Amino acid sequence: MSIPQNPAPVNLVGLSREEIATLLREMGEKPFRAKQLWHWVYHRGETDFSAMTTLGTPLRTKLAETCVVARPHVVREQRSEDGTRKWLLRFPDGNEAETVYIPEDDRGALCVSSQVGCTLTCRFCHTGTQLLVRNLTAHEIVGQFMAARDAYGEWPSPTDESRQLSNIVLMGMGEPLYNYDNVAKAIGILLDNEGIAVSRRRITLSTSGVVPMIRRCGAELGVNLAVSLHAARDEIRDEIMPINRKYPLAELMAACREYPGASNARRITFEYVMLKGVNDSEADARALIKLVEGVPCKFNLIPFNPWPGSGFECPPIRHIERFANILFEAGYTAPIRMPRGRDILAACGQLRSDSLRERASLHKARLAAGEADDHAPAAAPLADASGAVA
Ligand code: SAH
Numbered sequence: 001m002s003i004p005q006n007p008a009p010v011n012l013v014g015l016s017r018e019e020i021a022t023l024l025r026e027m028g029e030k031p032f033r034a035k036q037l038w039h040w041v042y043h044r045g046e047t048d049f050s051a052m053t054t055l056g057t058p059l060r061t062k063l064a065e066t067c068v069v070a071r072p073h074v075v076r077e078q079r080s081e082d083g084t085r086k087w088l089l090r091f092p093d094g095n096e097a098e099t100v101y102i103p104e105d106d107r108g109a110l111c112v113s114s115q116v117g118c119t120l121t122c123r124f125c126h127t128g129t130q131l132l133v134r135n136l137t138a139h140e141i142v143g144q145f146m147a148a149r150d151a152y153g154e155w156p157s158p159t160d161e162s163r164q165l166s167n168i169v170l171m172g173m174g175e176p177l178y179n180y181d182n183v184a185k186a187i188g189i190l191l192d193n194e195g196i197a198v199s200r201r202r203i204t205l206s207t208s209g210v211v212p213m214i215r216r217c218g219a220e221l222g223v224n225l226a227v228s229l230h231a232a233r234d235e236i237r238d239e240i241m242p243i244n245r246k247y248p249l250a251e252l253m254a255a256c257r258e259y260p261g262a263s264n265a266r267r268i269t270f271e272y273v274m275l276k277g278v279n280d281s282e283a284d285a286r287a288l289i290k291l292v293e294g295v296p297c298k299f300n301l302i303p304f305n306p307w308p309g310s311g312f313e314c315p316p317i318r319h320i321e322r323f324a325n326i327l328f329e330a331g332y333t334a335p336i337r338m339p340r341g342r343d344i345l346a347a348c349g350q351l352r353s354d355s356l357r358e359r360a361s362l363h364k365a366r367l368a369a370g371e372a373d374d375h376a377p378a379a380a381p382l383a384d385a386s387g388a389v390a
């Protein structure tokens with residue numbers, strides 16, 4: 001005879017307003033309770049139901065029996081000398097993703113992951129070696145932000161001016177436009193004025209160029225757009241970013257020109273990873289200027305962050321400066337994004353690979369010692385993980 005199990009508790013982090021309202025309605029509560037619970041979870045950052053004093057004891061007890069307000073588990077936190085902080089977060093199924101805080105002049109941006117791994121195999125990107133394990137849910141995307149906010153003690157939601165975690169960039173692991181529904185739901189939660197309340201102009205979504213979804217992103221989400229360009233000619237982009245074979249530069253540029261709200265005040269950011277001998281010549285800079293004609297834009301020149309086995313190198317800094325000057329003289333903002341957190345493996349995807357490698361060797365050691373295999377990573381592709389980063 002099977003023993004009936006209690007259903008798993010519902011995590012309120014990542015639920016939309018409507019979902020919270022439905023949950024409470026099903027508990028027999030009045031509609032105004034939804035606003036109160038929303039406030040506790042997303043404005044106050046409260047995780048303990050007994051502290052949610054406006055809710056009344058019976059409801060608090062009921063919630064504590066059936067729900068949790070849970071962040072992803074922080075497996076490892078690293079701090080760089082330059083103020084960059086990086087968290088490796090583990091979700092209940094054992095999968096892991098990275099979130100990085102990048103300090104700017106007075107505050108900073110939180111770089112959030114949208115997938116575990118990535119289906120796109122950009123040659124210079126470490127995440128591209130990891131195969132997609134799965135999309136992150138809205139719970140997990142919002143959870144990354146909330147875990148980082150816990151670390152900065154920024155609860156209740158501070159005013160826009162006084163926040164350390166002022167901006168959010170969807171620029172971590174994964175392609176956000178291939179996980180559109182979860183990303184859109186998470187952005188809706190992050191924007192809500194009575195909760196976390198990050199303003200739309202402080203959220204940037206970075207895409208490798210999923211053209212049809214760029215249109216949808218512009219129409220429905222209206223966040224700032226960053227496009228990982230990395231080459232001004234199809235021959236080169238086809239090689240380093242295979243997605244270009246599906247959506248070539250002309251189509252990508254057309255989608256950028258149409259991006260709603262793109263104006264001089266709200267320009268599209270073109271990210272350009274500088275790869276020695278691949279895309280860093282003066283001719284490349286001039287081709288780039290020609291390519292982006294008519295798009296209100298700025299550039300971010302990113303020195304390639306090396307990783308073992310990539311086969312790419314970062315050009316010398318004076319080379320990058322020369323490239324930046326050509327763009328600058330043509331009237332474009334083109335800052336060189338000095339590498340952040342190199343001492344803590346800041347290249348996209350590196351911390352997770354590091355963790356997978358550790359878990360893979362632990363797993364092998366356990367097998368060799370004849371131990372039961374109950375500590376193996378839940379969904380991590382062990383062979384790929386250990387092979388990808390030889
Ligand atoms: N998939 C999305 C967002 C995540 S990648 C995209 O491609 O835009 C975030 C940025 O980091 C991209 O511009 C990517 O090209 C860049 N990047 C990846 N690997 C890098 C490396 N080794 N050095 C420097 N930048 C890198």
Ligand code: SF4
Binds near residue numbers: 119120127208228
């Ligand atoms: Fe994926 Fe972006 Fe890396 Fe390309 S650069 S493999 S799209 S995460």
